[in-house]
Amino acid sequence: MRLVAWTPDDLSRRMDDVLLVFGEAMSYQADALAVRRGYITTHLRRPQFRAVAGLSLQGHLLGFAYGYHSAPGQWWHDVVSTVLSDTQRGQWMSDCFEVVELHVRPSAQGHGLGEAQLRALLSMTRARTTLLSTPEADEQASRAWRLYRRTGFSDVCRHLMFPGDPRPFAILGNTLPIPAAPSPRLA
Numbered sequence: 001m002r003l004v005a006w007t008p009d010d011l012s013r014r015m016d017d018v019l020l021v022f023g024e025a026m027s028y029q030a031d032a033l034a035v036r037r038g039y040i041t042t043h044l045r046r047p048q049f050r051a052v053a054g055l056s057l058q059g060h061l062l063g064f065a066y067g068y069h070s071a072p073g074q075w076w077h078d079v080v081s082t083v084l085s086d087t088q089r090g091q092w093m094s095d096c097f098e099v100v101e102l103h104v105r106p107s108a109q110g111h112g113l114g115e116a117q118l119r120a121l122l123s124m125t126r127a128r129t130t131l132l133s134t135p136e137a138d139e140q141a142s143r144a145w146r147l148y149r150r151t152g153f154s155d156v157c158r159h160l161m162f163p164g165d166p167r168p169f170a171i172l173g174n175t176l177p178i179p180a181a182p183s184p185r186l187a
Contacts, residue, residue: 001062001113003120007053008044015040017061019092023044025063025103043068043100046168050097050124056105063104065117069127070098080131080171083157090159092156092173097127104145114147115181122178129175131156148172 004010011018018040019033028036043066046115051066069071070077070093077098081089099121104114105138132148137146153172160169 001054001057001108001111004051004053004055005120005124006066007175008049008051010053011064011066012041012044012060018064021061021064021105022101023105024180031132040101046074047071048097048125048127051119052120052124054108054117054119061105062108063102063113063117065099065121066127066131067099067101067121067130069125070096070131071099076100076133078183079162080133080160081156083160083171084121088156089140092129092131093153097122097125097130097176099130099132102132103143109128109143114143118151119178119181122174122176125176127176129173130178131171131173132167133160133162133171136170 003142019037022028023035025137026146043103046068048069049066050068051064053061054063056062072078079091079170081093084092102114102118104117120129125127132153134144134148152176153174155170155172156173160171
């Protein structure tokens, strides 16, 4: 497996693969993925767009992550900012890199690819903070939640209901840069 930085054009060229991984990772149906295609295409033009891809040695997409600088006028930014206090908005959203998507194909999960993608993505920004949203879940059972906690993300807002989605979400935040991964212990 190898990680590569992607430009907006790189992601656009591999959009079908991105949507396939997205659908497998999130158990989304084709109609939901068609809507995501439009969102992602819009996101490619956002300020400070950054992306990474996890590829097999044969070039198959195993996972991807992307984000950009969060700013007023962006749907997610505006929804989240309405539920935060003035202090929280100043702390978290004044210079924030939003992790928009982070997905790993189920068959490739459990091998460190998600963490490698997250760390690589966040190393590509100079923002002061980072935020992401993730569906509420059992933190011990969810690989995503374990990853976010392991990399230092803390609760900013819990049980947020985004318009158009019946699931509650957590908003998690971290200051940047995130600490380096711990070195493995030698026996």
